[in-house]
Amino acid sequence: MTAYIIRRLLILPIILLGVSILIFSLTMLLGPLERVALYVSDIPHTSGALEKLIDKYGLNDPVYVQYWHWLVGTKNPDTGEIKGGVLRGDLGWSHTAQMPVMEAILERFPPSAELALYSVLPLLGIGIWLGVQSALHHNKFIDQVLRTFSIIGYSFPTFVFGLLMLMIFYSFLQWFPPERLSQWARVIVYDSEQYTQFTHMFTIDALLNRRLDIFIDAARHLVLPVIGLSYLNWALVLRVMRSSMLETLRQDYITTARSKGLAEKVVINLHARKNALIPVATIGGLIFVGLLSGVVITETIYNLHGMGLLYADAALRLDIITLLGLALFNSLILVLGNLTVDILYAFIDPRVRLS
Numbered sequence: 001m002t003a004y005i006i007r008r009l010l011i012l013p014i015i016l017l018g019v020s021i022l023i024f025s026l027t028m029l030l031g032p033l034e035r036v037a038l039y040v041s042d043i044p045h046t047s048g049a050l051e052k053l054i055d056k057y058g059l060n061d062p063v064y065v066q067y068w069h070w071l072v073g074t075k076n077p078d079t080g081e082i083k084g085g086v087l088r089g090d091l092g093w094s095h096t097a098q099m100p101v102m103e104a105i106l107e108r109f110p111p112s113a114e115l116a117l118y119s120v121l122p123l124l125g126i127g128i129w130l131g132v133q134s135a136l137h138h139n140k141f142i143d144q145v146l147r148t149f150s151i152i153g154y155s156f157p158t159f160v161f162g163l164l165m166l167m168i169f170y171s172f173l174q175w176f177p178p179e180r181l182s183q184w185a186r187v188i189v190y191d192s193e194q195y196t197q198f199t200h201m202f203t204i205d206a207l208l209n210r211r212l213d214i215f216i217d218a219a220r221h222l223v224l225p226v227i228g229l230s231y232l233n234w235a236l237v238l239r240v241m242r243s244s245m246l247e248t249l250r251q252d253y254i255t256t257a258r259s260k261g262l263a264e265k266v267v268i269n270l271h272a273r274k275n276a277l278i279p280v281a282t283i284g285g286l287i288f289v290g291l292l293s294g295v296v297i298t299e300t301i302y303n304l305h306g307m308g309l310l311y312a313d314a315a316l317r318l319d320i321i322t323l324l325g326l327a328l329f330n331s332l333i334l335v336l337g338n339l340t341v342d343i344l345y346a347f348i349d350p351r352v353r354l355s
Contacts, residue, residue: 091325116291131241153235
């Protein structure tokens with residue numbers, strides 16, 4: 001088990017190096033004007049000043065030299081100050097957010113992370129349970145209903161479902177509002193000196209500040225986007241779990257377990273379901289990484305100001321530097337997510353530990 005995890009950790013730097021080279025190669029498709037934006041926030045419009053900046057930051061140097069400067073930064077010979085450098089967290093200047101790209105990411109990441117944390121548990125838990133029930137009642141009425149449910153959910157447009165949810169639960173019933181906080185709670189969170197934002201995830205910060213009223217308000221605002229993301233992804237998890245469960249139930253060791261006289265619940269819960277979770281772990285990891293990266297339509301509909309909205313705004317403004325910084329950040333999340341899934345494999349399937 002330890003050797004398996006160490007092997008995966010040793011591969012991680014190689015993958016990250018490959019990702020950084022790929023992202024850097026995309027920056028090389030840009031002209032010098034766009035690449036200068038990695039180092040300065042205000043690009044001069046005069047040709048002479050622009051050429052000086054290009055020479056100053058070595059944008060005409062060989063590609064491998066430029067890659068090294070992009071990775072670790074460039075040193076100003078006059079002041080000794082190091083500018084740029086992905087390893088130093090300098091991803092350039094975001095003209096969309098009017099701040100450094102890394103600061104924009106750190107500001108927009110907590111809403112997406114909070115939404116992902118609250119969505120992944122019902123998404124996977126209920127999706128797995130529905131998939132198991134569908135497989136156990138194969139071709140029966142329950143299976144037909146759940147398959148219809150999954151087809152509708154899988155084909156339902158995200159924006160249509162989100163707007164319907166807002167129409168019913170906000171416009172008519174006035175239960176669950178959009179955005180992240182009500183006005184009274186926003187005043188306390190941002191203006192009160194007694195309130196500290198530890199993680200910028202409002203539900204968690206409310207508990208740390210012992211403000212149950214703010215926790216309830218923040219949770220109310222999360223209900224609709226969590227239901228929307230869960231329902232639209234239940235269909236995928238259900239279908240994968242159903243197929244995997246049906247295949248597992250046909251295996252010889254399931255027949256052997258039943259022939260020993262084990263109770264059906266023991267056979268299903270202890271032997272079948274655990275082995276059927278392997279493909280679901282892959283799907284679940286990718287879904288969670290996708291949620292962390294930001295869900296553009298959901299965040300737009302509910303005005304959550306997370307990573308998804310930053311992506312959309314940067315794309316509309318053709319802010320290439322911000323988009324490349326987001327791509328690099330999301331690549332890191334994806335690599336770490338895949339590493340986590342690989343480690344989960346070892347816990348779910350003992351055969352993986354020996355491979």
